[in-house]
Amino acid sequence: DGGITQSPKYLFRKEGQNVTLSCEQNLNHDAMYWYRQDPGQGLRLIYYSQIVNDFQKGDIAEGYSVSREKKESFPLTVTSAQKNPTAFYLCASSFTQSGFWNSPLHFGNGTRLTVT
Amino acid sequence: DQQVKQNSPSLSVQEGRISILNCDYTNSMFDYFLWYKKYPAEGPTFLISISSIKDKNEDGRFTVFLNKSAKHLSLHIVPSQPGDSAVYFCAASAGMTGGSNYKLTFGKGTLLTVNP
Numbered sequence: 001d002g003g004i005t006q007s008p009k010y011l012f013r014k015e016g017q018n019v020t021l022s023c024e025q026n027l028n029h030d031a032m033y034w035y036r037q038d039p040g041q042g043l044r045l046i047y048y049s050q051i052v053n054d055f056q057k058g059d060i061a062e063g064y065s066v067s068r069e070k071k072e073s074f075p076l077t078v079t080s081a082q083k084n085p086t087a088f089y090l091c092a093s094s095f096t097q098s099g100f101w102n103s104p105l106h107f108g109n110g111t112r113l114t115v116t
Numbered sequence: 117d118q119q120v121k122q123n124s125p126s127l128s129v130q131e132g133r134i135s136i137l138n139c140d141y142t143n144s145m146f147d148y149f150l151w152y153k154k155y156p157a158e159g160p161t162f163l164i165s166i167s168s169i170k171d172k173n174e175d176g177r178f179t180v181f182l183n184k185s186a187k188h189l190s191l192h193i194v195p196s197q198p199g200d201s202a203v204y205f206c207a208a209s210a211g212m213t214g215g216s217n218y219k220l221t222f223g224k225g226t227l228l229t230v231n232p
Contacts, residue, residue, distance in 0.1 A: 006159075040125070040224060041224055042120070042205060042222035042224040043160070043205065044222075045219060045220070090159050090160070104150055104162035107159030107161070108159050109157070109158050109159045110159050
């Protein structure tokens with residue numbers, strides 16, 4: 001079955017450590033995204049990538065980094081510079097179509113990161 | 117500045133009745149709107165969408181209405197079932213006009229509880 005796999009489901013880190021969240025998709029989607037969800041909040045966009053080797057900052061990119069070396073993979077690194085890293089992180093992907101976008105995002109099941 | 121607003125954090129309805137979830141937006145560039153459903157500890161799943169050239173879109177028990185002049189959309193679920201109990205997110209994009217390049221802006225969500 002095609003889908004988006006995020007691993008691990010739960011992740012614990014000590015403050016000051018960088019941590020990388022994995023996201024893999026086999027949907028042949030061009031675009032991939034990272035969102036963050038906090039309690040009582042909507043999803044906020046961290047980074048997105050429309051094509052391999054290219055990515056753009058979202059609304060809350062500070063303290064995060066990404067890479068897009070393969071179409072299928074879009075790992076997110078939460079660095080020690082991120083002031084409030086504890087959150088639920090969601091990866092998504094979609095088709096893109098130049099000049100017209102009507103492809104809903106497909107989401108993975110998320111990684112809950114706890115930093116103490 | 118919250119561009120997509122879901123002013124009701126929660127809604128409770130009886131099984132078989134209609135559920136109406138509301139969403140308001142402020143950005144006049146938004147031209148594509150989606151509803152996502154989310155269960156705890158899972159990623160959101162796409163439910164239904166509507167483009168700004170329409171005022172209604174229907175899919176089974178789910179209907180989305182768009183009032184562009186009021187910058188308001190609503191999701192109707194008829195009849196409501198206990199399995200519909202979840203958080204519903206409204207999302208918007210300016211992608212169809214090439215504005216924001218596939219970025220989605222989410223509301224904070226509404227928790228729907230359908231009582232048997």
